[in-house]
Amino acid sequence: MRHRIIQPDGWAPAKGYANGVLTQDGTLYIGGQIGWDENQHFVSDTFEGQMEQALRNIARILDAAGGAPEDLVRLTWYVTSKKDYLANQRQIGEAYRRVLGRNFPAMTMVVVDALVEDAALIEIEATAVLATD
Structure with missing residues (x-):
């Protein structure tokens, strides 16, 4: 297998995308995370609240991949x-x-007109390199 889909336990299924993809060389690509929780409900309507949740989502995906x-x-x-x-x-x-x-x-920060989810104020994508043994 060339890569493995990373989906944290207990998260609602991603529809039409992967939350994370881990390659054989240990590169973890994390799809854009927004300010919603594992049930895809927004936790805040403020910029900083959504940003913190997006970062928590990134941390959960990292953890699920062993990073x-x-x-x-x-x-x-990507900020609106x-x-x-x-x-x-x-x-x-x-x-x-x-x-x-x-x-x-x-x-990198990019200012955009809008995000796909209307309530989203920020979306953050990430790349990580995990040790491969």
Whole structure:
């Protein structure tokens, strides 16, 4: 098998996409995560609340693949409001460190007009490299 689909236990099934794909060389590609929980219900209507949940989702997928936040090498953030991001930088930094610690991979932020889920304010995709034995 060239790759393995990663789906954390107890999560509602992903429809038409994979939450994570782990390749034989240990590269973990994590599909865009938004601010909803394992039942696909939004936990917050605030930017920082959705951002923290998206990061928690990334951490859960990492864990399900046998990885940890230290394995992250890239995050790409898609946000619907640059203003919301800039207005909440302190809270965003605190939430980031609560979930991922002081691990700072290469990051890109892109401001977009909208996301597929109407209630989503942010979507974050990630790449990690896990040790292969």
